[in-house]
Amino acid sequence: MTTIKMFLSELEKEAQTTRKMFERVPDEKFQWQPHPKSMTVQKLVAHIAELPGWITTTLTTDELDLAEVPYKAPPVNNTAELMTFFEQKLNEGKNHLEQAQEQQLTENWTLREGNQVYSSETKAEVLRMVYCQIVHHRAQLGVYLRLLDIPIPGSYGPSADDVSF
Structure with missing residues (x-):
């Protein structure tokens, strides 16, 4: 199996x-946040939803300079919009x-803000980080759902809500 097929x-x-x-x-919980330093549900789910788009950015560019392309949160106002986005x-x-070629994965990709370089890694390493970000923030969403007393679906097997003890 190629690396690209594994990523797919x-x-x-x-x-x-x-x-x-x-x-x-x-929908009615989009503005909820567990702590003032935490993201709202809306910001968190919008961020998770946008992360697969980072694959495109990684494969079609050699860097992202946040000084030139400032971050804008995607407008996601309810669950239907979230799913579509x-x-x-x-x-x-x-x-x-x-459409990617295996050799692209060995090329370098840099995340910077002007002269401040945050990371410079191969595109394969950046894609791995994107996937880790998805899992990380989805786990964060799981905590939010638990605090809201919403049953959590299983991820890599059943959740505590899927089985009885």
Whole structure:
């Protein structure tokens, strides 16, 4: 199996779990946050949904300079918009992965803000970080859902809400 095929397979598996999590987010909880330093549900789910789009950025550029391209949060105001946005970014990322060549994964990619370089790694390493970000923030969403007393779906097996003890 090529590295690209492995990334495609993993992306689809993670997307299934992400969809299950997103489907449980109630519209009326989008402005809720567990702590003043925490993101709102809206910001968190919008960030998770946009992450597959980072695959496109990684494969089609050699760097992202936040001084030139400041971050703008995607406008996601309810679960329906969230699901649509996620599928759009997921399809975009998948399409670019399907068109990618293995040698692209060895090329360097840099994240910077002007002269401040945050990271410079191979595109394969950046894609791995993107996937880790998806899992990390989805786990964060799981904590939010738990605090809101919303059952959590299983990710890599059943959750405590899926089994009885």
